[in-house]
Amino acid sequence: MNSWMISGVFAIFVLLASTGLFFFVVTRGALVLRGLSADSKSESSHVYPIYSNMRLIKLVDFQPIISAILLFQYHHLVSKIVSELKQMDLRKKKVLITSCAFGNVIPRVVKAAVESGAERVLIADIIQNELTHAKSKLREYDGKVEFVEDNATAMKLKDGGVDANVIFFLLHELPHDLKGQALNEAGRMLAPGGKLFLAEFHRPQLWVLRALSWTYFKVFEPLGLALWDTHDPLNYLEATGGWTCERTTYFFGNFQIIAATKK
Numbered sequence: 001m002n003s004w005m006i007s008g009v010f011a012i013f014v015l016l017a018s019t020g021l022f023f024f025v026v027t028r029g030a031l032v033l034r035g036l037s038a039d040s041k042s043e044s045s046h047v048y049p050i051y052s053n054m055r056l057i058k059l060v061d062f063q064p065i066i067s068a069i070l071l072f073q074y075h076h077l078v079s080k081i082v083s084e085l086k087q088m089d090l091r092k093k094k095v096l097i098t099s100c101a102f103g104n105v106i107p108r109v110v111k112a113a114v115e116s117g118a119e120r121v122l123i124a125d126i127i128q129n130e131l132t133h134a135k136s137k138l139r140e141y142d143g144k145v146e147f148v149e150d151n152a153t154a155m156k157l158k159d160g161g162v163d164a165n166v167i168f169f170l171l172h173e174l175p176h177d178l179k180g181q182a183l184n185e186a187g188r189m190l191a192p193g194g195k196l197f198l199a200e201f202h203r204p205q206l207w208v209l210r211a212l213s214w215t216y217f218k219v220f221e222p223l224g225l226a227l228w229d230t231h232d233p234l235n236y237l238e239a240t241g242g243w244t245c246e247r248t249t250y251f252f253g254n255f256q257i258i259a260a261t262k263k
């Protein structure tokens, strides 16, 4: 190996290591520190700084980075939700997006909902900065979209008030006792026949991927691993008995979209 190659490999290593360190500091690292402080328990204490600090939100919300984090499956996952929404007749109906997410998922979901006739799209998030940031992506839908500061696990919306609800990669970030609560709330707010679309991580079939994924969760997002077994959202919904569920997996089972229809 000549010195150019050694320098190149070293530069890539430094880049990957510093990216990993950055993400650790603005996600799990910050939560560990927060846990040490006396006032660590609030309803948003599980939320990473990456979602609450406006500078960090703007720094990270760059489509190639977001797609890479989801192993370039982001587009497929969003497309599945969009195509399901497009098949629904949402005239005079409301669509809810429970919690914001980076990338173009929100504009694509809003577009699909509006094209299917939805009279209003509600976007709820526990962090005001996330709502402000989402609003900046949705200027062309002024008047159609409403932004609500609310908690997915105890929402202010009335029972049966929406006909579709999209939850994109929220559950794996919630403490375990709140995962079921968020699903219960999703069910409460949906009208009968309404659809819940859940995008989440899933237990990969390939052992190599499973090992890498397990390491990722252990380091960055320890609350996510339970979705593989004890807190599988599909099992949870089916156990409540009020849903018909369909699961589609992506990238050797590493990701899933659950489309659940409320009976």
Ligand SMILES: C[S@@+](CC[C@H](N)C(=O)[O-])C[C@H]1O[C@@H](n2cnc3c(N)ncnc32)[C@H](O)[C@@H]1O
Pocket (backbone or CB within 6 Å): 047, 051, 066, 098, 099, 100, 101, 102, 103, 124, 125, 126, 127, 130, 150, 151, 152, 153, 168, 169, 170, 173
């Ligand atoms: C959906 S999750 C993660 C999305 C995913 N990592 C991405 O951006 O592609 C992040 C969002 O959930 C929000 N959030 C976290 N806990 C919440 C809760 N209990 N209720 C509502 N929103 C919540 C955060 O404020 C943040 O906007």
